Amino acid sequence: MATISSIPPTRQQQPAPKYGRAEAIAEARRARRKQNLVGWLFISPIVVGVVAFQFFPILVSMAASLTSWNGISAPKFVGLKNFTDLFSNDPLFLQTFKNTIYFTLASIPLTIGVGLILALLCARPIRGVAFFRTAYFAPYVTNVVAIGFVWFWFFQPDNGVVNGLLSQVGVTGPQWLSSSSWAMPAVILVSVWQGIGYPMIILLAGLQGLPAEYFESARIDGAGSWSRLRYITLPLLTPHFLFLLITQFITSFQVFGLIYVMTKGGPGHATSVYIFNIYQNAFSFGKVGYASAMAWILFAVIAAVTYLQWKLQKRWVFYS
Amino acid sequence: MRLATRTSQYVVMILFAVAFLAPLVWMVSASLRPEAQVLSVPPKFLPTDPQWDNYRQIFELIPVFLWNSVKLAGLNVIGILVVASMAGYAFARLRFAGRDIAFMVLLATSIIPGIAYLIPQYIVFRHIGWVDTQYPLWVPKVLTPVFATFLMRQSFLTIPQELEDAGKIDGASTFGIYWRIMLPQTKPALAAIGVFTFLESWNDLFGPLIYINSENLQTLPVALAQFQGEYFTQISLLMCGATVSVVPVIAVFLFAQRYFIQGITMTGMKG
Numbered sequence: 001m002a003t004i005s006s007i008p009p010t011r012q013q014q015p016a017p018k019y020g021r022a023e024a025i026a027e028a029r030r031a032r033r034k035q036n037l038v039g040w041l042f043i044s045p046i047v048v049g050v051v052a053f054q055f056f057p058i059l060v061s062m063a064a065s066l067t068s069w070n071g072i073s074a075p076k077f078v079g080l081k082n083f084t085d086l087f088s089n090d091p092l093f094l095q096t097f098k099n100t101i102y103f104t105l106a107s108i109p110l111t112i113g114v115g116l117i118l119a120l121l122c123a124r125p126i127r128g129v130a131f132f133r134t135a136y137f138a139p140y141v142t143n144v145v146a147i148g149f150v151w152f153w154f155f156q157p158d159n160g161v162v163n164g165l166l167s168q169v170g171v172t173g174p175q176w177l178s179s180s181s182w183a184m185p186a187v188i189l190v191s192v193w194q195g196i197g198y199p200m201i202i203l204l205a206g207l208q209g210l211p212a213e214y215f216e217s218a219r220i221d222g223a224g225s226w227s228r229l230r231y232i233t234l235p236l237l238t239p240h241f242l243f244l245l246i247t248q249f250i251t252s253f254q255v256f257g258l259i260y261v262m263t264k265g266g267p268g269h270a271t272s273v274y275i276f277n278i279y280q281n282a283f284s285f286g287k288v289g290y291a292s293a294m295a296w297i298l299f300a301v302i303a304a305v306t307y308l309q310w311k312l313q314k315r316w317v318f319y320s
Numbered sequence: 321m322r323l324a325t326r327t328s329q330y331v332v333m334i335l336f337a338v339a340f341l342a343p344l345v346w347m348v349s350a351s352l353r354p355e356a357q358v359l360s361v362p363p364k365f366l367p368t369d370p371q372w373d374n375y376r377q378i379f380e381l382i383p384v385f386l387w388n389s390v391k392l393a394g395l396n397v398i399g400i401l402v403v404a405s406m407a408g409y410a411f412a413r414l415r416f417a418g419r420d421i422a423f424m425v426l427l428a429t430s431i432i433p434g435i436a437y438l439i440p441q442y443i444v445f446r447h448i449g450w451v452d453t454q455y456p457l458w459v460p461k462v463l464t465p466v467f468a469t470f471l472m473r474q475s476f477l478t479i480p481q482e483l484e485d486a487g488k489i490d491g492a493s494t495f496g497i498y499w500r501i502m503l504p505q506t507k508p509a510l511a512a513i514g515v516f517t518f519l520e521s522w523n524d525l526f527g528p529l530i531y532i533n534s535e536n537l538q539t540l541p542v543a544l545a546q547f548q549g550e551y552f553t554q555i556s557l558l559m560c561g562a563t564v565s566v567v568p569v570i571a572v573f574l575f576a577q578r579y580f581i582q583g584i585t586m587t588g589m590k591g
Contacts, residue, residue, distance in 0.1 A: 035414070035415060035416050036416040036417045036418075037416075038414065038416070038494050039410050039414045039415070039416025039417075039419060040416060040418075042406045042407060042409060042410035042414065042494075042498070043406070043407045043410045043411070043422060045402075045403045045406065045407070045463055046403055046404070046407045046426065046463065046464065046465065046466070046469060047422065047426075048463065049403070049460065049462070049463020049464040050426055050429055050463075050464050050466065052463070053437070053441060053460040053463060053464050054429050054432070054437050054464060055429070056440075056444075057436075057437035057438075057439075057440035057441045057444065058429075058432055058436060058437050058440075060440035060443075060444075061436050061437055061439060061440045064439070064440065071442075071443045071446075118336060121329060121332065121333050121336070124329065126326070126329065126330075126333075131337075132333045132336070132337055134574070134577065135336075135337040135340050135341050136336060136337070136340050137573075138340060138341065138344060138570065138573075139340060139343075139344070141519055141523075141569050141570065141573045141580075142344065142523075142566050142569065142570070143522065143523040143525075143541040143565055143566065143569065144523065144525055144541075145525065145541040145542065145544050145545045145562065145565065146347065146541065146544075146562035146563075146565055146566050147343070148545075149347075149544070149558060149559070149562050150343045150344075150346060150347045150350075150559075150562070151343065153350075153358075153359060153555065154343065154346075156359065159359040159360075160359070161346065193339075193340070193343075196340075198584065201581055201584050201585065202584065202585065205581075205584075205585040250433075254433060254435070256525070256526060257525040257526070260525065260529075260545075261525075261545055275435060278435055278439075279526075279530075282439045282442070283442070283530050288439060288443065291439055292436070292439055292440075295433065295435045295436040295439065296436065298433055298435065298436075299432060299433055299436055302433060303431070
């Protein structure tokens with residue numbers, strides 16, 4: 001930069017002398033080299049970081065998935081044994097897989113569905129809407145430890161708030177977190193309660209960006225509010241639904257914190273989910289190779305489902 | 321009719337608000353109750369005789385955890401803002417060989433689930449003696465803010481070229497242009513990333529859980545979970561701790577809600 005601006009302006013207006021051409025090329029090359037250097041200096045922290053903390057560990061993890069390794073002594077190459085063991089020899093793997101699918105299939109429609117209702121409510125110009133929006137969103141920014149504690153006490157069978165409220169309407173509540181069939185619904189409920197703020201904000205932004213003309217002309221045509229919702233609002237929001245389906249699948253399939261705080265996977269393995277199983281294998285049992293194989297299966301599942309969602313979008317997503 | 325729909329909308333909205341706020345209100349109220357009355361039947365949401373002494377007791381236990389949380393959040397926010405804004409500026413406004421390939425490769429790494437590299441990362445950190453230190457809770461995060469870099473790039477792309485040219489004519493260095501002229505133009509993006517990073521660092525469970533063994537290095541939320549039987553034997557005190565762990569986050573959220581929501585919609589649905 002300095003070399004260019006230090007050239008006196010008068011010299012640029014004169015016809016270049018013959019010997020100046022090679023000099024100019026050399027100068028341009030120097031300038032380009034300097035540009036490259038400056039550019040790479042700016043991105044060097046993140047490049048070094050991604051190579052050291054992501055690329056390198058990813059390669060290690062790929063290699064580790066083919067070994068029997070406790071992370072301390074030398075790894076032993078076992079080929080695809082970890083993968084075949086997981087599918088044919090590990091009932092816990094299959095159960096945590098099923099639990100994760102249960103969790104995901106139940107929480108996604110609830111989160112997006114209730115999120116849509118809240119977004120529709122908050123989209124209307126009404127006094128105090130900012131307060132309500134903040135209230136619905138508050139659990140989303142609260143840490144899972146605090147949330148897990150509160151709901152843990154809420155779900156106490158004998159003196160918890162949930163069964164207390166149920167008994168007031170004459171229902172005897174279940175054992176919740178200590179029941180193998182009710183623990184998962186309880187965790188799902190809390191997860192939906194906490195996570196709803198995100199789809200609400202995304203859908204609210206979508207609603208506020210809808211073109212008003214569509215609604216005007218529908219009203220003139222005499223469409224009621226239900227059919228406006230059904231035939232105009234929802235189709236126009238389908239790109240947002242696709243985005244939410246993809247992101248919610250990725251996060252739900254990797255749920256960990258709430259489970260760790262509320263149930264530690266129990267009772268038995270009733271709420272043990274996929275990441276919890278990886279966590280235990282890697283950090284409690286020292287089965288690093290085995291846990292790495294599980295991580296790559298997780299990656300394959302997420303990649304496949306995301307690809308499928310992307311491919312299937314032309315069947316239902318509406319782009320105006 | 322109009323009034324009826326409006327009233328019913330309010331009723332529905334209030335019912336939802338109760339459902340979303342009641343657990344948080346209960347947490348605060350439980351923290352102010354004598355231990356014997358925490359789990360009263362039927363549940364009470366307002367304490368009759370607030371025990372402020374609970375908070376005096378909890379503040380004898382938690383200052384070190386609170387400080388660890390604050391320190392880590394600060395390191396993460398400052399570090400990520402610096403690294404991501406420099407990289408974002410370079411990807412948006414500088415021309416250099418390999419720029420577009422480097423950007424694509426960075427983005428591509430974000431599709432690999434974190435758990436795939438967290439396990440080997442742990443082994444490497446154990447090897448270099450970083451387990452049971454706080455380095456793993458900020459160094460790798462500060463140096464890999466791929467998503468924040470993407471956002472900063474988008475933000476730098478919207479700044480008119482004339483501003484940059486003016487800086488060049490004045491003879492400012494590339495770093496000077498980035499720091500003094502361009503960076504101040506990206507305040508909304510910086511704010512959004514800052515708030516996100518703060519929340520993520522503050523609420524992180526997995527990292528502190530696997531890396532920290534010494535109690536004097538632990539963050540507040542994870543300390544509550546880990547030491548609930550040892551130090552925080554009373555539910556009321558546990559709820560005091562939980563309340564203290566939530567207050568800074570709610571405060572930041574209320575203060576910077578606009579940027580937070582902007583950040584979500586910016587990352588979510590653009591294009």
